[in-house]
Amino acid sequence: MTSYQVQILFADVALILFLARTLSALAARLRQPPVVGEILTGILLGPTLFDGVMAETLFPADIRPLLTALANIGVALFMFAVGLEIDHVTLRGRGRLAAGAAIGSTLVPFGVGLALAYYLMRLHPTDQPVAFTVFIALAVSVTAFPVLARILDDRKLSRTALGAIALATAAVVDIVAWAALAGLQASVGGAGEHWRVALILPFIAVMLTVVRPLLRRFLVPGDKAAALTPGWFSVVLTGALCSGAATEAMGMHYIFGAFLFGIVMPREGALELRDSISGRVQHITSLLLPVYFVVAGLKVDLSGVGVSELNQFAAIMLVAVAGKFGGTYLGARLQGLPERPSVALATLMNTRGLTELIILGVGLDAGLLNESLYGLMVAMALVTTAMTGPLLTLVYRKKVEIPEGGAGRDGKGLAPAAAPGAPDVIEGKDSRGENHALGRT
Numbered sequence: 478m479t480s481y482q483v484q485i486l487f488a489d490v491a492l493i494l495f496l497a498r499t500l501s502a503l504a505a506r507l508r509q510p511p512v513v514g515e516i517l518t519g520i521l522l523g524p525t526l527f528d529g530v531m532a533e534t535l536f537p538a539d540i541r542p543l544l545t546a547l548a549n550i551g552v553a554l555f556m557f558a559v560g561l562e563i564d565h566v567t568l569r570g571r572g573r574l575a576a577g578a579a580i581g582s583t584l585v586p587f588g589v590g591l592a593l594a595y596y597l598m599r600l601h602p603t604d605q606p607v608a609f610t611v612f613i614a615l616a617v618s619v620t621a622f623p624v625l626a627r628i629l630d631d632r633k634l635s636r637t638a639l640g641a642i643a644l645a646t647a648a649v650v651d652i653v654a655w656a657a658l659a660g661l662q663a664s665v666g667g668a669g670e671h672w673r674v675a676l677i678l679p680f681i682a683v684m685l686t687v688v689r690p691l692l693r694r695f696l697v698p699g700d701k702a703a704a705l706t707p708g709w710f711s712v713v714l715t716g717a718l719c720s721g722a723a724t725e726a727m728g729m730h731y732i733f734g735a736f737l738f739g740i741v742m743p744r745e746g747a748l749e750l751r752d753s754i755s756g757r758v759q760h761i762t763s764l765l766l767p768v769y770f771v772v773a774g775l776k777v778d779l780s781g782v783g784v785s786e787l788n789q790f791a792a793i794m795l796v797a798v799a800g801k802f803g804g805t806y807l808g809a810r811l812q813g814l815p816e817r818p819s820v821a822l823a824t825l826m827n828t829r830g831l832t833e834l835i836i837l838g839v840g841l842d843a844g845l846l847n848e849s850l851y852g853l854m855v856a857m858a859l860v861t862t863a864m865t866g867p868l869l870t871l872v873y874r875k876k877v878e879i880p881e882g883g884a885g886r887d888g889k890g891l892a893p894a895a896a897p898g899a900p901d902v903i904e905g906k907d908s909r910g911e912n913h914a915l916g917r918t
Contacts, residue, residue, distance in 0.1 A: 581808020
């Protein structure tokens with residue numbers, strides 16, 4: 478790197494952090510998740526404004542690869558934290574209801590997404606029609622687990638019965654989405670790459686049967702978590718990044734390896750350790766993720782949006798919102814959840830945030846999306862995330878309750894869901910597995 482490149486890189490990162498924090502604070506004042514302000518930062522700094530002159534001036538071509546490298550590290554660590562956040566404690570006792578809602582929240586939007594893909598394919602021709610169709614259907618079926626957790630926490634709903642159900646459902650949907658995306662990416666690899674992709678199965682087996690016990694042995698010796706020293710924290714980060722590098726070498730995206738390493742981290746007896754790891758990772762990602770939003774925003778050009786693009790955006794929004802809301806509501810109602818809690822759950826599951834952007838980035842890198850359609854899908858992620866808060870406020874104008882005799886824990890009663898100002902406690906524990914590390918996004 479030349480001295481000039483160092484100067485521009487430092488100035489760009491400083492500008493990104495300043496604008497991201499400013500717009501995130503503004504979003505928070507409007508009772509929106511910070512990710513709304515961060516996505517907006519990326520779009521505003523991209524080529525949408527001033528015919529791209531500002532973007533080209535602020536982010537020269539020789540600096541963008543450096544920003545992308547920082548962004549990739551941030552996303553890898555974020556996906557590690559997502560895997561670390563998913564806890565069987567969240568799912569315990571809510572399996573039937575969470576499964577029912579998750580099936581509806583996934584299959585219905587996926588089904589209508591197939592029809593949307595057929596419509597979009599006529600306007601965006603592709604040489605991979607099957608993969609394109611499946612990808613679009615998957616993209617409108619996503620829920621952002623971290624964003625949902627933040628919304629629940631901000632509104633004091635994370636320790637209510639409804640909050641626990643929402644988090645359990647989102648966790649199931651997240652796992653299904655990442656598994657489906659991994660399979661899709663494997664299918665679109667070149668013929669010569671399939672042997673490498675096949676290595677993912679023994680890799681997962683090694684992670685579960687070798688790496689997981691080793692992590693527990695060293696991080697939770699004698700069923701008591703070790704103190705998180707700088708040395709052990711470095712080991713954890715090294716493992717997450719190496720796991721991401723391994724899946725990237727197999728022809729998969731690095732996010733899958735980082736996510737998997739988070740999944741195999743010790744759970745039992747390691748609550749304080751996981752909280753400490755998550756807190757430190759959050760400090761790193763709070764610096765790097767805003768860079769990712771700008772890198773993503775540099776590929777979003779909405780300046781040329783016309784009637785055709787507006788029609789496409791309207792179709793995308795209709796399918797994304799109606800499919801997700803209707804599917805979640807139907808799945809919850811079929812499991813016996815009362816009407817108003819089902820509406821609230823469906824509203825929460827419609828948020829997408831950073832999870833959607835990561836998936837869209839994978840699609841763009843794989844050649845399944847062009848930049849025009851990518852921009853419209855990013856706009857959908859922004860709007861659906863921003864609308865969740867106001868809709869939830871509307872739903873909670875009246876008290877939302879889950880009767881003791883209503884939808885149960887595999888047949889048993891659920892504790893009532895209190896209004897936002899007076900949340901109830903589920904089994905005396907935080908329904909997010911007592912882990913708040915992903916609250917920021």
